Structures are given as structure tokens and as C-alpha cells.
Amino acid sequence: MIDDDEDDRLLFGHAIKAINPTIHSYEADDFLTAIEWLNVQLKLPDVIFLDLNIPPMNGFDCMQIIHENNDWARIPIIIYSTSGYCLDIEKAQTLGAKGYLKKPNDYGQVYTKLEKIIKHEYLADISFLIA
Numbered sequence: 001m002i003d004d005d006e007d008d009r010l011l012f013g014h015a016i017k018a019i020n021p022t023i024h025s026y027e028a029d030d031f032l033t034a035i036e037w038l039n040v041q042l043k044l045p046d047v048i049f050l051d052l053n054i055p056p057m058n059g060f061d062c063m064q065i066i067h068e069n070n071d072w073a074r075i076p077i078i079i080y081s082t083s084g085y086c087l088d089i090e091k092a093q094t095l096g097a098k099g100y101l102k103k104p105n106d107y108g109q110v111y112t113k114l115e116k117i118i119k120h121e122y123l124a125d126i127s128f129l130i131a
Contacts, residue, residue: 001027002034002062003051003080008103012049012080015111019118030054031062044075047117049101052081052088063095078117 001012009027016025026045028034031054038044048066052059059079066072076098081088084102092100099117104110 001025001049001080002029002031002054002059003027003049004029004054005051008051008080011107011110012114015107015114016118018111019115023118031057031065034062035065038072044072046075047098048075048077049080050077050097052079052083052092060091060095063092063097067096 001009003009003012006029009029013025013027016023026037028037034048050059050062054062059081063077066075066077077096078099078101079088079092079097080101080103082103089100101113101117104113
């Protein structure tokens with residue numbers, strides 16, 4: 001999970017642990033920290049949840065960097081953003097995001113939406129926009 005909003009990271013992390021305590025998650029507050037972490041991992045993550053608005057670069061730029069790296073390009077990316085703007089959703093899909101999840105407003109919604117993703121074994125049968 002790459003997101004500069006601490007509250008969003010906390011809700012996300014709590015929901016993941018409540019859904020399945022055996023899932024190991026890592027949260028970064030910016031893309032540079034996430035890159036440093038990815039560079040030293042022996043086992044890469046199964047999925048990356050990526051916010052669009054993370055200074056100093058945006059999520060679209062981050063996606064391009066991830067896809068340019070041969071080791072990271074296979075990691076599915078789900079955009080996790082407050083934006084529900086159609087052009088953002090279309091651009092994410094064009095750039096290769098596996099899904100787009102508009103950030104829910106409360107913990108219950110975060111839990112429900114993440115549970116759907118996890119129960120489908122990391123994106124196997126979900127639609128692009130996770131409503």
C-alpha cells in the first residue's frame with residue numbers, strides 16, 4: 001500500500017489483518033520509500049495498492065516506473081484513490097492497472113471491498129472498477 005495519508009494506511013492495514021491475519025502487508029507513505037523497500041525484497045508483493053495523489057510524483061508516474069522494471073512489472077497494481085473521475089479510471093486502465101478502488105468513507109466499507117478482492121485470490125475474477 002503506497003499512500004501518503006496516514007489514516008487511510010491505518011484503516012487499510014487494520015482491515016487486511018482482520019480479513020486474514022496471515023497476510024503480510026507493507027505500507028509506504030511515498031513512492032521513494034516503496035522503491036527502496038522493493039529493491040531489497042527477496043519475495044515481491046502479490047499486489048500493490050497505489051494512491052494517485054502521493055507527492056512528489058503522482059500514481060500514474062509511479063505505475064510507469066514499476067512497469068519499466070522487469071522484476072516489478074508482473075506485480076498487479078490496484079489504484080486506491082479518492083478520485084472517481086472517469087478520466088483517472090480510464091488512464092489507470094490504459095496504463096495497466098489491474099483494478100481501481102475508490103477509497104471508501106469508513107472502515108466497514110474498506111473491509112468489505114478489500115475482502116472481495118482477497119476472497120477472489122488477488123484479482124482473479126474482479127471487474128476493473130471495484131464498486
